[in-house]
C-alpha cells in the first residue's frame with residue numbers, strides 16, 4: 001500500500017511552497033514536499049528539515065508519483081517571467097502535464113486539489129480591477145503565452161476532471177506576492193528593487209514606471225490559500241491585495257525604506273508587460289471571509305529585513 005500523507009505540496013521549495021509548508025507544519029500537519037530544485041531552494045526549508053512531519057523527495061511533476069494523499073497543493077512551476085520564459089516549452093509542459101499528473105493522483109486517492117493559477121490568465125487587462133468573470137485580454141504568440149495560456153489550460157483541465165470524476169478542485173488565481181523566502185535571483189520587481197537598493201546599485205525600472213501592480217504580503221496570501229483549500233467553492237478565486245501602486249512609486253518606497261543611495265534608472269519595457277493589474281477580491285472576501293491586512297509599507301519592511309540577512 002502507498003504511504004499516506006495529509007498534504008502533498010508540489011514546488012514545495014519555492015517561495016510560496018516553503019511559506020505554506022512552514023504554516024502547515026506549525027499547525028501539526030504532515031507534509032510531503034516534492035520539487036525538482038530548478039528554481040526552488042533546499043536552503044528555504046532548512047528550519048523544517050529535522051521536523052519528523054516533513055518529508056522531501058526530489059521529483060519533477062512531469063513524471064507521475066504514487067502516494068496516498070488527502071490534499072494536494074499544486075504549486076510547481078517557475079512563476080517569475082524571467083524564469084518561465086527561459087524554456088517556454090518546458091514551462092507549458094510542466095503546467096499541463098504536471099497538472100494532469102496531480103489530477104490523476106487526486107482521482108486515485110479521492111484527494112482535494114488546489115492549483116496555483118495566476119492573475120496572468122487575464123493577460124494585459126482592459127478592465128480594472130479584474131474580477132473572476134473577466135475573460136481577459138491575451139495574446140497567443142507572446143513570450144508570456146506559455147504561462148498565460150498554460151495556466152488557463154490548467155484551470156480548464158481541472159474542470160474536465162471535476163465533471164468527469166467528481167473531483168474536489170480549488171483554483172487560486174494568485175496576484176503578485178512578495179515577502180521572506182523570495183529568491184534574490186528571482187528576477188521579479190520586489191526582489192530586484194530591494195537587492196539593488198541594499199547594494200546601492202541602480203534600481204532598474206522597466207519602461208516609464210507608470211505601469212501598476214498590487215502586491216500581497218506572503219503571510220496574507222498563505223492564509224487565503226489555506227482558506228481556499230478548506231472552503232466548498234470550486235470556481236476560481238482572485239487572491240491578492242487590491243492596494244495598487246505604480247512601479248515608479250514602488251521604487252521610491254523601497255529606496256526610502258532602505259535609506260539607499262541608489263539611482264533610479266529606466267530600461268526598456270519587456271514585451272507584453274501588462275500595464276495595470278489589480279485584483280477585485282469581492283468573492284474571496286465573501287466566500288473565505290478573508291482580506292489581506294499587512295500593508296505594503298509594513299510588508300516591505302519585513303521583506304527588507306529578510307534580504308538584509310541574505311545579502312550580508
Ligand code: UDP
Nearest residue numbers: 081187188189190192204205206211247273
Ligand atoms: N519590473 C521593473 N524592474 C525590475 C523588474 C520588474 O520595472 O527589475 C517591472 C516589470 O516590467 C513589471 C512589474 O515590474 O511591469 C512587475 O514585474 P514582475 O516581473 O515582478 O511580475 P509581473 O507582474 O510582470 O508578472
